[in-house]
Amino acid sequence: MFTYYLNLAVKSIRRNMGLSSLMVLAIALGIGACMTTVTVNYMMSSNPIPHKSDQLFYVQLDNWGPHFPFNDENEPPNQVTWRDANNLMQHRQFKQVAMGTSGAVIESDNRELKPFMAGIRLTYTNFFSMFEPPFLYGGPWPSDADDNMEQVVVLSKKTNQQVFEGENSVGRSLTIGGNRFRVVGVLDDYEPIPRFYDVSTGAFQSPEDVFMPLTLKRPLELSSGGNNNCWKDPDGEGFEGYLMSECINYQFWVELNDIAEQKQYLSFLNAYVEEQKTLGRFPRPLNNRISAIMEWMEIQEVVADDAQIMMWLASLFLLVCLLNTVGLLLSKYATRTSDIALRRAIGATKQAIFSQYITESALIGILGGILGLALALAGIEAVKSMYGDFISEHVGMDLTIVGIAIVLSIVSSVLAGCYPAWKACSVPPATQLRNQ
Amino acid sequence: MLKMNNLCKSFRTELVETHALRNFTFSVDEGDFVSVTGPSGSGKTTFLNIAGLLENHTSGSYLLDGIDVKTLSDKQRSQLRNEKIGFIFQSFNLIPDLNLFDNVDVPLRYRGLSRAERHQRIEESLARVGLANRMKHLPSQLSGGQQQRVAIARALAGKPRFLLADEPTGNLDSQMAKSVMGLLQEINQQGTTIVMVTHDPELAMQTSRNVFVRDGQISEAETIMPLAAASNQ
Numbered sequence: 001m002f003t004y005y006l007n008l009a010v011k012s013i014r015r016n017m018g019l020s021s022l023m024v025l026a027i028a029l030g031i032g033a034c035m036t037t038v039t040v041n042y043m044m045s046s047n048p049i050p051h052k053s054d055q056l057f058y059v060q061l062d063n064w065g066p067h068f069p070f071n072d073e074n075e076p077p078n079q080v081t082w083r084d085a086n087n088l089m090q091h092r093q094f095k096q097v098a099m100g101t102s103g104a105v106i107e108s109d110n111r112e113l114k115p116f117m118a119g120i121r122l123t124y125t126n127f128f129s130m131f132e133p134p135f136l137y138g139g140p141w142p143s144d145a146d147d148n149m150e151q152v153v154v155l156s157k158k159t160n161q162q163v164f165e166g167e168n169s170v171g172r173s174l175t176i177g178g179n180r181f182r183v184v185g186v187l188d189d190y191e192p193i194p195r196f197y198d199v200s201t202g203a204f205q206s207p208e209d210v211f212m213p214l215t216l217k218r219p220l221e222l223s224s225g226g227n228n229n230c231w232k233d234p235d236g237e238g239f240e241g242y243l244m245s246e247c248i249n250y251q252f253w254v255e256l257n258d259i260a261e262q263k264q265y266l267s268f269l270n271a272y273v274e275e276q277k278t279l280g281r282f283p284r285p286l287n288n289r290i291s292a293i294m295e296w297m298e299i300q301e302v303v304a305d306d307a308q309i310m311m312w313l314a315s316l317f318l319l320v321c322l323l324n325t326v327g328l329l330l331s332k333y334a335t336r337t338s339d340i341a342l343r344r345a346i347g348a349t350k351q352a353i354f355s356q357y358i359t360e361s362a363l364i365g366i367l368g369g370i371l372g373l374a375l376a377l378a379g380i381e382a383v384k385s386m387y388g389d390f391i392s393e394h395v396g397m398d399l400t401i402v403g404i405a406i407v408l409s410i411v412s413s414v415l416a417g418c419y420p421a422w423k424a425c426s427v428p429p430a431t432q433l434r435n436q
Numbered sequence: 437m438l439k440m441n442n443l444c445k446s447f448r449t450e451l452v453e454t455h456a457l458r459n460f461t462f463s464v465d466e467g468d469f470v471s472v473t474g475p476s477g478s479g480k481t482t483f484l485n486i487a488g489l490l491e492n493h494t495s496g497s498y499l500l501d502g503i504d505v506k507t508l509s510d511k512q513r514s515q516l517r518n519e520k521i522g523f524i525f526q527s528f529n530l531i532p533d534l535n536l537f538d539n540v541d542v543p544l545r546y547r548g549l550s551r552a553e554r555h556q557r558i559e560e561s562l563a564r565v566g567l568a569n570r571m572k573h574l575p576s577q578l579s580g581g582q583q584q585r586v587a588i589a590r591a592l593a594g595k596p597r598f599l600l601a602d603e604p605t606g607n608l609d610s611q612m613a614k615s616v617m618g619l620l621q622e623i624n625q626q627g628t629t630i631v632m633v634t635h636d637p638e639l640a641m642q643t644s645r646n647v648f649v650r651d652g653q654i655s656e657a658e659t660i661m662p663l664a665a666a667s668n669q
Contacts, residue, residue: 004545011533342529345490346543346590347518349511430490433525 009360027368030321032375037311048192059252062287065231079248099123101225104177118209138170138185154185154211329420341432353425361417369409438464443496456482471640474649522591526603530575537571561593581612598629
């Protein structure tokens with residue numbers, strides 16, 4: 001019977017082209033607005049490393065001042081100090097990684113290539129095994145390179161293209177910030193969305209051009225990038241004074257496989273802070289925290305508030321569009337009472353009439369969904385121009401979004417069609433036939 | 437096959453209660469061709485609607501093929517209408533955007549017949565009313581008489597036990613009315629029971645039995661003697 005109902009729906013839509021077009025347009029506008037904002041939210045809130053997202057935890061230690069918390073919610077600071085990053089990394093029983101950012105000029109041995117400024121991720125070799133960026137050539141530096149402060153780098157694919165024209169550069173050297181570095185690996189395309197491992201300067205930045213051991217920061221006096229926050233001035237002078245200050249500038253992650261490990265790690269953190277308290281640090285009550293990736297993304301409000309507000313407004317708009325569709329369907333079906341009465345008289349059950357009209361609603365929904373997708377694409381372009389480069393490279397439609405749009409439009413139109421279809425199948429045939 | 441006993445039907449509004457049928461006792465046997473006549477508002481159409489299971493009666497009993505229809509659910513009534521009853525309406529009630537084939541197909545769809553059987557039945561019934569060569573035409577491309585023939589074909593396609601006709605010639609000129617009446621007589625002679633509501637005494641004369649309804653009751657005194665019955669006497 002479904003094909004029969006579908007055939008009737010097509011005929012009905014053709015017969016009332018004006019009214020049907022209005023309904024398709026109403027649903028399309030609602031779906032278009034809704035899917036535009038859903039797409040933005042979906043991309044912003046996507047899980048960047050789903051198979052490990054419940055094993056990777058962001059670490060927060062509350063080293064803030066005694067008189068005021070880091071923020072109004074008394075959250076621990078969102079980064080750690082150099083001293084804590086280094087101290088914690090000494091404990092090898094846990095798989096941890098500290099990281100920060102820097103920047104320096106890259107000079108190629110190829111004299112034809114102009115020097116250029118590159119973003120640097122200072123980290124440990126654990127970064128690669130924990131976050132699993134794909135390698136095009138070579139691999140991570142060995143763990144003793146961290147300890148020995150070896151001048152080794154992993155390049156992004158783009159940087160390798162720029163400096164070595166995309167060739168396998170493993171074993172070759174380049175100059176970064178006036179120091180020679182040996183290439184040990186080249187990453188393949190790597191664009192986690194959001195860039196979860198460091199959201200302190202924005203969650204939708206691209207990964208850095210160069211990765212090198214964090215332990216090189218002190219001997220090479222590499223500059224500090226990213227966000228710096230201090231609750232008091234450094235006690236010492238110069239680069240070393242800054243490093244040993246209570247200023248937070250480093251991100252810290254740990255990989256924990258189960259709840260027992262999480263508890264054990266939190267106890268370890270608490271013990272560490274208690275120990276630091278004896279040295280006159282950490283004046284605030286214990287407030288250490290570990291957060292799984294998606295939890296951390298939520299705490300950091302990776303999905304912008306205005307994007308969420310827009311999504312709710314768009315959902316309300318869809319609701320208004322659906323209410324309009326209900327009205328239009330009611331007026332459309334009101335003109336079909338003689339057809340309904342006849343069908344009831346010659347044997348159609350209420351269920352059959354209901355199914356016929358719901359099929360028509362669903363078909364209108366599908367057409368609205370398809371048009372809505374086109375509108376959503378236009379809407380996404382508008383959002384991109386509104387947000388600028390911030391998200392423009394990352395927000396786009398994928399099959400999931402298309403699927404959601406179609407399902408949402410069908411579900412919406414079927415819901416919108418329920419009341420009119422119920423009204424239609426409740427037409428008393430005798431009364432209607434008598435009125436003719 | 438149709439037995440109504442002391443059947444009553446009343447319509448109630450906030451202000452007034454109208455008795456459309458009062459103690460209506462009536463039966464139709466297999467193979468009958470009964471005409472129901474009476475003035476406007478006498479209850480003819482209400483009777484037809486109750487007989488066709490389109491409305492429920494208020495009190496009394498109505499047995500269709502021995503089944504007490506009062507006990508049936510809406511779904512069972514729909515199925516019974518589909519399988520046992522054929523309807524012919526004054527205004528033909530064809531679906532304008534379906535061609536003749538698809539119009540006749542409508543009741544068969546709800547019966548769940550196979551495609552092959554539906555096709556066979558549609559072709560047979562359209563051939564029976566002389567419209568086999570116009571299957572792909574839309575109703576608007578036909579005359580009134582032809583449209584009524586399509587409605588008859590639609591009723592016949594379901595092979596009903598009885599036909600209910602509500603003023604089947606009411607919208608036709610005399611020539612077409614005669615033709616449609618001839619067709620109904622032919623169908624009746626082939627064994628289908630027919631109950632026909634009409635204003636026209638001449639048509640009533642051509643049936644095998646007449647019932648005159650006034651004020652929701654059968655008025656024996658005003659019953660028309662059909663020609664067939666008269667010739668038998």
